[in-house]
Amino acid sequence: MGCARSNARWFRRATICDSVIADPTGRCAVDCLEFSGLIASRLCHDLAGPIGVLANGAELLADETDEAVRAEFVALIGAGATTLAARLRLLRTLFADGSDLAIPQAAARTVLAGWLAADARVTLEWRETDATLARPFVRLLLALAMIAAEALERGGLVTVHCASEGWQIDATGPDAALATEEAEILGGAAASVIGSRAAIAHLAAALVRKLAIELTVVEHVGEVQFRLLERAGAERAHDMLP
Numbered sequence: 001m002g003c004a005r006s007n008a009r010w011f012r013r014a015t016i017c018d019s020v021i022a023d024p025t026g027r028c029a030v031d032c033l034e035f036s037g038l039i040a041s042r043l044c045h046d047l048a049g050p051i052g053v054l055a056n057g058a059e060l061l062a063d064e065t066d067e068a069v070r071a072e073f074v075a076l077i078g079a080g081a082t083t084l085a086a087r088l089r090l091l092r093t094l095f096a097d098g099s100d101l102a103i104p105q106a107a108a109r110t111v112l113a114g115w116l117a118a119d120a121r122v123t124l125e126w127r128e129t130d131a132t133l134a135r136p137f138v139r140l141l142l143a144l145a146m147i148a149a150e151a152l153e154r155g156g157l158v159t160v161h162c163a164s165e166g167w168q169i170d171a172t173g174p175d176a177a178l179a180t181e182e183a184e185i186l187g188g189a190a191a192s193v194i195g196s197r198a199a200i201a202h203l204a205a206a207l208v209r210k211l212a213i214e215l216t217v218v219e220h221v222g223e224v225q226f227r228l229l230e231r232a233g234a235e236r237a238h239d240m241l242p
Helices: 032-063 067-095 105-116 135-150 180-186 198-210
Strands: 003-006 009-016 102-104 122-126 132-134 156-163 166-172 213-220 223-230
Touching: 032 067, 032 198, 067 105, 067 135, 067 198, 102 105, 102 135, 105 122, 105 132, 105 135, 105 156, 122 135, 132 135, 135 156, 135 166, 135 198, 135 223, 180 198, 180 213, 198 213
Parallel strands: 122 156
Antiparallel strands: 003 009, 009 213, 102 132, 156 166, 166 223, 213 223
């Protein structure tokens, strides 16, 4: 990936296209054993927090006799349960391959909004239509939207929308940036470091290749963009446009 600097701003672009999809060395691929480990790591990372809230809340509740304080603990447990359910719903949609049945955009947006609700610093704007999308493509949109949201460590806006030429997912906010492994994996290279975010990036890259889509990743100061375009001449394996 090249990196050019101009007027204290930096810009990075990477594209997964034919040369990467057809690369016989499999440089973008990850073997099943490694990928299963990355998924397990991601599940632990995402679920440990709300499970800990439930466990701590139950322990405190058992020892508390003041009704007002108990009500606070019950509310805390309820919030933890809501967060846990939302994260499980998104992770199940993301990692469970399932069928290729179409999913309404509204349903996909609801799943993503539930996952984002735990972080009040990040706002979602999904310009949905009444159209449905094939499940594999919904998984790709959700994966890239998750990556976009996690690029906003100081908060910001995630936008998902479809134009006539394809889909775009944007993350806009202070210091918005991809993690090193995400930028490398989505750019078609082997990751030099492996963190909890690698599982989602590997899944997104695999879905891009499976669906024969061209993914372009662009980073500006304060902005990360994912652009999805159908490759000319590719066999249509999904419903990308509404």
